[in-house]
Amino acid sequence: MEDPDAKPPNCLVSEFRSLALSTSELKRAEQARKWILEKGKDCSLDRLVILRNNRNQWLGHADSAELAGEIDRLIELAAKDDAELVKGLYTSPAPAAQPKPSQ
Secondary structure (H helix, E strand, O other), X not given: OOOOOOOOOOOOHHHHHHHHHHOOHHHHHHHHHHHXXXXXXXXXXXXXXXXXXXXXXXXXXHXXXXXXXXXXHHHHHHHOOOHHHHHHHHOOOOOOOOOOOOO
């Protein structure tokens, strides 16, 4: 018997990457947006972070603030109110404490 609360199958990062790298630049933004809107909700948090971290490299000039915002939105939803994770999306980490010089 299937679990009715089971998460849908995970997305395939390789599918997005292939789409981004093989689609002509004129259609790349449209295809990437369509993929994220259709399949992004099925992505686990770790895969959404992979998409976020590689988006610019894979999409080049087709990358956009709109696409970045949609991926960030999906990450926030997947984070399930994990305040530290959400904070990490939008702030830089605090610098490491420097050891005090010995006297």
